Amino acid sequence: MxxxxxxxxxxxxxxxxxxxxxxAQEGARLMALxxxxxxxxxxxxxxALQEAADGPGRGRDVERANASSEAxxxxxxxxxxxxATVRENxxxxxxxxxKKLARALSALGQATNAVRDADVQRAxxxxxxxxxxxxxxxxxxxxxxWLVGRxxxxxxxxxxxxxxxFDPFDDQLFARLGSYRLLRRVGSDSTPMPFARHLATRIARAxxxxxxxxxxxxxxxxxxxxxxxxxxxxxxRALLSPFARTRPAIGAWFDLATRGQDLLGAIRDADLLARRARKAGLQVLEVALRDIVLAHFAVFQxxxxxRLEEVLRTMEAAVNALRAEGMPMSPNGLPMEIERKYLLRACPPAARTVPPVRIEQGWIPGQALRERLRRRTAPDGSVTCWRTVKLGPVEARVEVEEITPPEIFDAMWPLTRSARVRKDRYVIPHGAHTWEIDVFLDRPLVLAEVELGDLHEAITLPPWLAPYLERDVTGEPAYVNAVLARAEA
Structure with a gap:
């Protein structure tokens, strides 16, 4: 460097x-650096350890070999x-x-795989x-x-x-990752997309x-x-490792992913060793290793x-934490919701390919302040309840919300009887954005929403959505959920 x-x-x-x-351009570079x-x-x-191995003091060969393996x-x-950071960002x-630098890193990875795999399997x-x-x-x-010899x-x-x-390219890698250019429009007060929001999209797509x-x-x-x-x-794990110890929701998913990777690694190592044992004619060892593979697989299963839905809920909580951290902020430091809303002719078939989330919303009566209650039922039946207050114009407003215990939600829900909405939501990541398709259950209405990082952020309609677009209804009072709410008996 x-x-x-x-x-x-x-x-x-x-x-x-x-x-x-x-x-996002800087956050990705910081991670890569x-x-x-x-x-x-x-x-x-x-x-240094390889050079020392050729020098005096060879009686410490075992110690040096272990240190070399760890390095x-x-x-x-x-x-x-x-x-992984380069690929995902x-x-x-x-x-x-x-491409030249990517090929060099790939070749280095392939060269280190054989010796490291042998070390892991020996250990x-x-x-x-x-x-x-x-x-x-x-x-x-x-x-x-045999593995030691390999x-x-x-x-x-x-x-x-x-x-x-690596040696011919490391200075070039440091130099390229150490700077970037950010295109800004003259006279615009737009802010660049934060890395948290970009990272949330990458995790959600996975x-x-x-x-x-x-x-x-x-x-x-x-x-x-x-x-x-x-x-x-x-x-x-590569994407989240630097943030796992300071953000609980991210850390929970990171730790779960670590345990899953370790378990699958144990299955892979035992399976590869069993194959080596079979090639070498070590039949008793092969049978024992196959039993170990079965035991590890039973735990993974x-x-x-x-428990796939439970696993994915932990992953989704990490995504939500990243989205919250990447939300734009008002001048007084409160989180803001900046969104665009579109009226659709029908629900696009692409949306129907993902399982919907059932959403029930109700508003507590008020004049200057109307609190919203939301109950979200995931495809696996799990339920999350929220309390939310929104202030300001529809296209860019302050949004303050928190998860609330079900018992508090159930106690307050009857107060919303005069203003409720029920809908199925299909969530589809596309590019840097996540589109939410809402199909209302009590009327023939389909809306699409997308959250933005600032008011001037450009949007490209996904090809699966564009044919169903009626018009942009952002800011039209008739399509605000609080206005769409109806009384229930």
Whole structure:
């Protein structure tokens, strides 16, 4: 890192605490720089240990080997998270990592995989050996010795990969990630989209993919599907790691994703070792390893496949926390809701492909102040209740809300009998925005809403929505939910 203007590792650690409120272009770069600094530090440590291995004091070979393995592990984690950060934030990184740099990082990842996998599998065997049946322990020791030899053989290849794919490019990576340009319109008071809002969109888009991948895990033979789930959880952790310890909802999803990744990693390692044992003719060990695979899979099935909706609710809570942190603020520091609303001819078929959320809203009578109660029933039957107050013009108003216990909601709900709305909401991420399609249950009315970062933010209608558009009704009083509310018997 030769450019003195590039943020140091200490600078990045300090700035990360406020990255979610910074422009998306800057937040993404701060995250990428965070992992790049960690990769560079781990690479330097690993290189020093390799050079020391050729010097005096070889009696400490075991100690050095363990330290070298740990350094390579840190480098590999940082590299994987750097690549995930680049991939998930490609749009706001504006080409900072071009194809040449991306290929170099990919080649480095492939080169480190073999030696690190051998290290992990060897360590796994050492940990599990005492639990193996007596007849499998000798075979496990033989397989472990083979893995040690493979690690030693791959070290030179890893050294070569760093020399070819990282050392010539690290200064260039730091320089490109250390600055960015932000296009601003003269005379406009618009503010750039905060990183929290961009990150919320990325996490939300992964929810449907994660649901699909987990649904494809049918039995223990679904190794490809489990691998896809594991990769998705790795990417989630890479995106959220810097914020997991300071934001409870984000931390809860990060910890759950960590446990899922670890469990799937144990399944993968045991399965790969079982295949190696079969190739080597270690039949007793293979049977023992297959039993371990089944045991780990049973845990995954119980805590993930059978509780998928509970898992996704934890993920959704992290998305909501990011959206709240990325909301625009009024001059006095209160969160604002800036949205556009459209009248549709019908509900687009694309919306019907996702399970709807049932929403019941009611307004407590008032003149200057009308409090709204909302009950939200998810597709799995879980219920969340809210109390909300909105003030100001429809297109940009202060919004203050909080989750309320069901017993308080039930006590206050009768007060809203004169003004209620019931509808099904279909939530569909598209690009940088999340579209909400509301199908009212007591009249032939379909509305589409999208929240914005500022009043001047440009919107591109999704191709699946445009054919059903009647007109923009933002600001029309007749389409405000409080006006649409009707009395119920």
């Amino acid at each position: 030769t450019d003195p203007r590039t943020p140091t590792a200490d600078d990045v650690r300090r700035l990360l605490s406020e990255a979610l409120r910074r422009p 965070h992992w790049l600094h960690q990769l560079a530090a781990a690479r330097a440590t690993w290189q 390579l592990h840190k480098a590999r984690v940082a590299l994987r998270r750097l690549r 490609e749009r706001v990184l504006d080409g900072a990592i071009d 796994w065997l050492e940990t599990e050996e005492a639990r193996l049946p007596e007849g499998a322990r000798g075979e496990a020791q033989r397989l472990r010795e 690690t030693s053989h791959s070290t030179a290849a890893v050294n070569d990969a760093f020399a070819r794919h 929810e449907n993919r994660l649901r699909r991948d987990i649904a494809q895990v049918i039995d223990v033979s679904s190794q490809d599907a489990m691998h896809e789930v594991r990769i998705r959880l790795k990417r989630q 119980q805590h993930w496949c059978d």
